[in-house]
Amino acid sequence: DIQMTQSPSILSASVGDSVTISCRASQSVSSWLAWYQQKPGKAPKLLIYKASSLESGVPSRFSGSGFGTEFTLTISSLQPDDFATYYCQQYKSYWTFGQGTKVEIK
Amino acid sequence: EVQLLESGGALVQPGGSLRLSCEGSGFSFSTYAMSWVRQAPGKGLEWVSTISYSGGDTDYADSVKGRFTISRDNSKNTLYLEMNSLRAEDTAFYYCAKAPYSSGRVYFHYWGQGTLVTVSS
DSSP states (O other): OOOEEEEOSEEEEOTTOOEEEEEEESSOOTTOEEEEEEOTTSOOEEEEETTTEEOTTSOTTEEEEEETTEEEEEESSOOGGGOSEEEEEEOSSSOEEOOOEEEEEO | OOEEEEEOOOEEOTTOOEEEEEEEESSOGGGSOEEEEEEOTTSOEEEEEEEOTTSOOEEEOTTTTTTEEEEEETTTTEEEEEEOSOOGGGOEEEEEEEOSSSSSSOOOOEEOOOEEEEEOO
16 A cells, blocks of 8 residues: 655744745555645545646645655745645555645744 | 535444435436545545345455445435444545446546544544
């Protein structure tokens, strides 16, 4: 089974900050990686697929990068609406999520 | 507009059974793979099961294999999850999710609002 590990678990930041969330796979997943945003009481929302492809309608301040086992999600200028929990997910071999990174207001 | 509406969540005793449904609208349901993902209260996301567009291929997480069955009725635009031998650790919000393709390496493009399953005596 492919395990996904995100860091940090909690990230404190201010509006306007640039933030980066890391995701590591226990074995190569090539580019078969997605990122989701989830707000309390809501369903997850797709942000990024195939490691770096931005889903339609998602603001361009979100970007993804990486290949193989190391991936990052960057939010270039944090907005009030961005405070949420973010999950990475591999879909190379079945489906596995990271444990989540909560982005909170500093 | 893609819409996914889950139903069937309830309080059930350990060892009991439940069937969840997810009705899709706003897209050609029979063309896309569909999945179930769950989230225990206050915890992270866990993939449960995926079914191909035709229903011919299914996959399950080890934690539910042999107890849960995914199926679909394309004539009714509806996805199902039959859950048997329920355990306390199955307590979670269950989301259905639409894939962007018919099968294969798919991510979860659209999600329903979720339905709560509580397993407790």
